Amino acid sequence: MADSFSYDSLFSENSTDTPLNFVKHAKYDFAVAYPAPETLPMDGLIQALQTAVDSDGERIASEMAYYPHQFGAQELREYTVQKLQNDRGFTVDPDEVALTNGSGEALGLVIQALTNPGDVVLAEEFVYMGTLNQLRRFGADIRGVAIDEGGIVPEAMEKQIEELIANGEKPKYLYTIPEHQNPTGSTLSEERRKAILEIAHKYNMPILEDDCYVDLRYAGDVQPSFRALDDSGIVVYVASYSKLLAPGLRLGYFTGAPELMRRAMSFKLGSGPNQFASIAIEGFLKNNLDSHRGNFNPLLKEKCDAMTGALEEHFGGSGATWSTPEGGCYVWLTMPEGSDISAIRDAVFEQGVGYVAGTNFEADASGRIGHNSARLCFAYESPQKNREGIALLAQLFKQHGVM
Amino acid sequence: MADSFSYDSLFSENSTDTPLNFVKHAKYDFAVAYPAPETLPMDGLIQALQTAVDSDGERIASEMAYYPHQFGAQELREYTVQKLQNDRGFTVDPDEVALTNGSGEALGLVIQALTNPGDVVLAEEFVYMGTLNQLRRFGADIRGVAIDEGGIVPEAMEKQIEELIANGEKPKYLYTIPEHQNPTGSTLSEERRKAILEIAHKYNMPILEDDCYVDLRYAGDVQPSFRALDDSGIVVYVASYSKLLAPGLRLGYFTGAPELMRRAMSFKLGSGPNQFASIAIEGFLKNNLDSHRGNFNPLLKEKCDAMTGALEEHFGGSGATWSTPEGGCYVWLTMPEGSDISAIRDAVFEQGVGYVAGTNFEADASGRIGHNSARLCFAYESPQKNREGIALLAQLFKQHGVM
Numbered sequence: 001m002a003d004s005f006s007y008d009s010l011f012s013e014n015s016t017d018t019p020l021n022f023v024k025h026a027k028y029d030f031a032v033a034y035p036a037p038e039t040l041p042m043d044g045l046i047q048a049l050q051t052a053v054d055s056d057g058e059r060i061a062s063e064m065a066y067y068p069h070q071f072g073a074q075e076l077r078e079y080t081v082q083k084l085q086n087d088r089g090f091t092v093d094p095d096e097v098a099l100t101n102g103s104g105e106a107l108g109l110v111i112q113a114l115t116n117p118g119d120v121v122l123a124e125e126f127v128y129m130g131t132l133n134q135l136r137r138f139g140a141d142i143r144g145v146a147i148d149e150g151g152i153v154p155e156a157m158e159k160q161i162e163e164l165i166a167n168g169e170k171p172k173y174l175y176t177i178p179e180h181q182n183p184t185g186s187t188l189s190e191e192r193r194k195a196i197l198e199i200a201h202k203y204n205m206p207i208l209e210d211d212c213y214v215d216l217r218y219a220g221d222v223q224p225s226f227r228a229l230d231d232s233g234i235v236v237y238v239a240s241y242s243k244l245l246a247p248g249l250r251l252g253y254f255t256g257a258p259e260l261m262r263r264a265m266s267f268k269l270g271s272g273p274n275q276f277a278s279i280a281i282e283g284f285l286k287n288n289l290d291s292h293r294g295n296f297n298p299l300l301k302e303k304c305d306a307m308t309g310a311l312e313e314h315f316g317g318s319g320a321t322w323s324t325p326e327g328g329c330y331v332w333l334t335m336p337e338g339s340d341i342s343a344i345r346d347a348v349f350e351q352g353v354g355y356v357a358g359t360n361f362e363a364d365a366s367g368r369i370g371h372n373s374a375r376l377c378f379a380y381e382s383p384q385k386n387r388e389g390i391a392l393l394a395q396l397f398k399q400h401g402v403m
Numbered sequence: 404m405a406d407s408f409s410y411d412s413l414f415s416e417n418s419t420d421t422p423l424n425f426v427k428h429a430k431y432d433f434a435v436a437y438p439a440p441e442t443l444p445m446d447g448l449i450q451a452l453q454t455a456v457d458s459d460g461e462r463i464a465s466e467m468a469y470y471p472h473q474f475g476a477q478e479l480r481e482y483t484v485q486k487l488q489n490d491r492g493f494t495v496d497p498d499e500v501a502l503t504n505g506s507g508e509a510l511g512l513v514i515q516a517l518t519n520p521g522d523v524v525l526a527e528e529f530v531y532m533g534t535l536n537q538l539r540r541f542g543a544d545i546r547g548v549a550i551d552e553g554g555i556v557p558e559a560m561e562k563q564i565e566e567l568i569a570n571g572e573k574p575k576y577l578y579t580i581p582e583h584q585n586p587t588g589s590t591l592s593e594e595r596r597k598a599i600l601e602i603a604h605k606y607n608m609p610i611l612e613d614d615c616y617v618d619l620r621y622a623g624d625v626q627p628s629f630r631a632l633d634d635s636g637i638v639v640y641v642a643s644y645s646k647l648l649a650p651g652l653r654l655g656y657f658t659g660a661p662e663l664m665r666r667a668m669s670f671k672l673g674s675g676p677n678q679f680a681s682i683a684i685e686g687f688l689k690n691n692l693d694s695h696r697g698n699f700n701p702l703l704k705e706k707c708d709a710m711t712g713a714l715e716e717h718f719g720g721s722g723a724t725w726s727t728p729e730g731g732c733y734v735w736l737t738m739p740e741g742s743d744i745s746a747i748r749d750a751v752f753e754q755g756v757g758y759v760a761g762t763n764f765e766a767d768a769s770g771r772i773g774h775n776s777a778r779l780c781f782a783y784e785s786p787q788k789n790r791e792g793i794a795l796l797a798q799l800f801k802q803h804g805v806m
Contacts, residue, residue, distance in 0.1 A: 007662060010575065010607075011662075011663075014670075015516045017662060021473055034468045040464045042464065042467070043453075045679070049449050053446065061441065062440055064443050064652070065438070065783070066435055069425055102673045104674055108672035112417065138415075232407060233407055246678075247469060248677070250678075252673075259410060262420050262421060262422070262423060263414050263418040270507025271505055274653045276448070276651055276653075276683065277679045
């Protein structure tokens with residue numbers, strides 16, 4: 001029986017033979033999407049677990065043995081409610097918050113609850129490719145909404161909706177990252193959010209709000225979440241502990257109208273999210289949120305300043321522009337119209353600088369935009385490496401004739 | 404905007420408004436599917452995390468910050484390979500093992516890779532309802548295979564396959580729990596496994612082997628896994644650390660033919676499994692697997708003996724029969740033909756004894772079998788509570804006129 005069994009004709013029609021992805025790091029890695037590993041509070045998380053076991057071992061043992069609630073650990077849901085109230089200005093019940101395996105799972109569940117193949121879905125014209133991949137997998141026909149340095153332009157979005165409706169393509173919902181957007185770094189103002197909500201109600205179009213960067217602000221003022229501005233149920237709010245603490249904890253969450261949440265949960269594979277990580281997160285953050293953010297965000301700012309300073313030094317006067325984010329992880333670099341930095345991405349990676357080309361974030365995948373832009377993650381490398389890497393990037397761009 | 408937003412006509416056709424499940428415990432809870440919470444090695448897991456951080460903090464920080472490999476933490480995959488070699492007698496490469504959010508996720512991914520709506524899938528006529536639910540969700544037309552106290556009867560299965568083929572319903576694959584089966588507690592002999600493999604090859608039918616109870620053996624001899632008996636790729640092997648350590652760690656895994664694994668992974672929502680739990684599990688088990696099993700399994704045996712002893716005392720001579728498992732978590736109780744203990748399940752629960760009625764495990768959901776049977780989990784309650792609960796169950800069965 002050592003012959004190789006053939007799966008010909010046995011795979012499902014929905015399955016695809018997708019090559020596996022392995023993370024490779026360039027010497028200067030601005031392609032990653034992760035915050036500073038040096039701020040990861042592993043000792044604090046471990047201490048929090050130990051404290052929980054020492055103070056309430058029986059509860060911990062029973063929570064680890066089964067899932068009392070399909071939405072995940074009660075204490076972390078209660079903590080999350082408190083955090084949403086303090087940080088995001090809206091109040092929900094712990095039974096209206098579902099913990100998930102990272103926010104990626106939450107997004108995937110909501111997308112499945114709302115998307116029939118062929119449904120038109122709106123998103124920023126450049127937006128997080130992980131969500132784009134999920135939208136595409138479940139058959140969404142994604143259309144990019146025009147953005148400027150302040151995010152979605154409401155008037156342009158309404159005009160586009162009218163045109164889509166005239167064409168028999170009424171959009172089903174809007175996906176947006178309103179705070180420190182991935183990849184552009186922009187934050188939507190309260191005024192624009194209110195205008196977008198009005199449009200959403202007018203066209204009966206839910207808003208899937210991805211607020212996963214909200215904790216990573218080191219400048220300017222946080223804007224109210226869509227969810228805080230509207231409690232009608234039209235907003236589905238998704239967020240995460242991955243960026244604040246560590247992606248390896250795999251803990252995200254979402255809250256929305258009760259029926260929407262039941263529909264979304266009907267797509268869940270397997271049981272609830274990790275109780276072990278939930279206990280550690282709740283125990284750590286309830287005592288250390290402010291001090292952790294107090295360590296974390298100044299470091300982010302230092303890293304961002306190092307990168308934008310180096311951009312000024314090495315790209316100033318070249319016709320390139322870049323965003324100046326107030327938080328998050330990303331600077332959005334735009335080279336002059338006509339330069340193609342997506343085509344040289346692999347070569348530049350081999351020469352030492354990693355970035356993600358703008359084409360990867362193009363919502364409608366039309367190949368129309370993004371060739372002259374790149375997402376640069378400033379959060380992962382040290383300030384020094386940010387400076388060195390940007391200097392090398394300028395040199396390589398010149399060598400490849402795009403600058 | 405405080406009016407309630409209506410999702411009418413917005414939900415996807417695939418979504419269902421499924422009521423959420425909350426775990427409720429009867430006084431004597433034989434309905435759960437979890438092993439002994441008193442053996443959960445929380446201190447050991449925490450210690451393992453601390454040791455990893457102290458000895459190799461930089462590696463841990465980078466693993467927590469991103470996912471170097473789509474299949475999950477390298478060290479736990481390497482450990483799993485070693486464990487499979489030692490305990491299950493087959494050798495795979497760490498790059499052929501994917502860690503998942505519990506074995507439930509692994510099963511869901513493989514099911515999606517292999518199932519088109521309407522495909523006929525075989526499974527033991529009574530089998531784990533979690534997998535049945537996933538199979539149904541992805542459109543499988545499940546047919547139950549005849550079992551006896553030794554599990555699947557190969558000759559009966561082959562006859563059934565021939566009949567299905569004659570009827571234009573060739574089965575696509577077989578799902579089975581060969582070791583300490585859920586719910587019946589049976590273990591398939593090596594001879595039967597070999598016969599089933601021969602049938603599987605003859606009919607070009609992969610075997611989805613769910614080996615999640617293999618670590619929980621306290622009597623008799625472990626049987627070779629299907630995967631150890633066949634390395635052609637026809638076997639997809641799924642297992643878990645949930646039963647050995649704790650479900651709340653959410654760590655399962657699977658291994659199979661490379662293309663099958665890529666197809667399965669294409670259905671994954673979000674990033675890899677929990678690195679935090681992976682680090683703890685690997686660190687704990689590499690030093691403590693034998694001592695942990697040495698504590699765990701004698702306690703399981705004591706609990707099982709308490710339950711079967713009480714069954715002998717209170718159900719002996721009533722016409723009831725029950726399995727005598729060599730491991731796992733479950734005793735399968737069968738009342739005389741014609742008794743309906745599924746109808747009184749809720750009433751008995753309210754009166755203090757929880758069990759899962761056999762009808763819930765019926766593979767083809769025809770309502771044909773299972774009314775007179777129940778799964779009793781002996782692993783969760785103490786030996787004393789097992790004895791008391793079975794005594795009460797006999798009393799309640801008499802009261803309800805089924806004994």
